[in-house]
Amino acid sequence: MNVRIKLKDIFFTFFKIGLFAFGGGYAMIPLIEREIVDKKKWIKKEDISDIIAVSESVPGAIAINSSTFIGYKISGRIGAITAAAGIILPSFIIILAIAMGFSQFGNNPFVQAFFAGIRPAIVALIVIAAINIGKTAIKDRIGMVVAFITVVAVSFFRVHAIFAILSGALFGFLVYRLWPSKVKIILEKKDDRHDLS
Numbered sequence: 797m798n799v800r801i802k803l804k805d806i807f808f809t810f811f812k813i814g815l816f817a818f819g820g821g822y823a824m825i826p827l828i829e830r831e832i833v834d835k836k837k838w839i840k841k842e843d844i845s846d847i848i849a850v851s852e853s854v855p856g857a858i859a860i861n862s863s864t865f866i867g868y869k870i871s872g873r874i875g876a877i878t879a880a881a882g883i884i885l886p887s888f889i890i891i892l893a894i895a896m897g898f899s900q901f902g903n904n905p906f907v908q909a910f911f912a913g914i915r916p917a918i919v920a921l922i923v924i925a926a927i928n929i930g931k932t933a934i935k936d937r938i939g940m941v942v943a944f945i946t947v948v949a950v951s952f953f954r955v956h957a958i959f960a961i962l963s964g965a966l967f968g969f970l971v972y973r974l975w976p977s978k979v980k981i982i983l984e985k986k987d988d989r990h991d992l993s
Contacts, residue, residue, distance in 0.1 A: 803871065806878045806879050807879070807882040808882065809836065810863050810880075814883040814884065823921040825844070828863075829841065839869055843869075844929065852961060864877075942964055
């Protein structure tokens with residue numbers, strides 16, 4: 797594919813995702829899977845969970861981080877810049893328009909009804925994203941235990957998300973050091989899924 801055409805395709809694909817990504821980065825994950833994995837086949841479904849993990853582990857909005865990461869995987873540095881620009885532009889335009897008019901129309905019954913209807917839909921998108929990522933990220937009982945402990949720690953004990961992520965990373969490192977055979981089995985399962993796709 798011509799480089800210019802590919803960059804144009806990257807930009808408009810991420811622009812479309814950004815245009816309909818109500819609810820932030822996590823609500824955007826099902827859209828990314830549909831557009832980038834299923835339609836364009838630019839990356840594999842198994843890679844989504846790794847991309848989200850990396851995007852969540854560094855400063856910045858997950859939507860921008862993940863789009864930059866994916867853009868880089870598709871077409872290097874220029875792909876990363878193009879994807880990031882595509883995902884940012886719709887939000888910038890929409891929020892600018894809302895900021896200019898919200899003070900006048902914020903109490904309008906139609907606007908309030910719009911937001912009342914969109915909130916549950918956003919929750920549904922986030923739940924779908926969690927289920928899809930869980931299918932590829934949780935590969936065994938240890939993964940299920942780590943996920944359960946993280947949910948409990950963050951939900952009930954108010955552990956900050958960054959500490960939960962760092963704890964998971966530390967646990968993974970310890971498993972790698974103490975039980976390398978376990979890591980080998982997990983990696984073999986991932987490779988098998990890549991071969992089947």
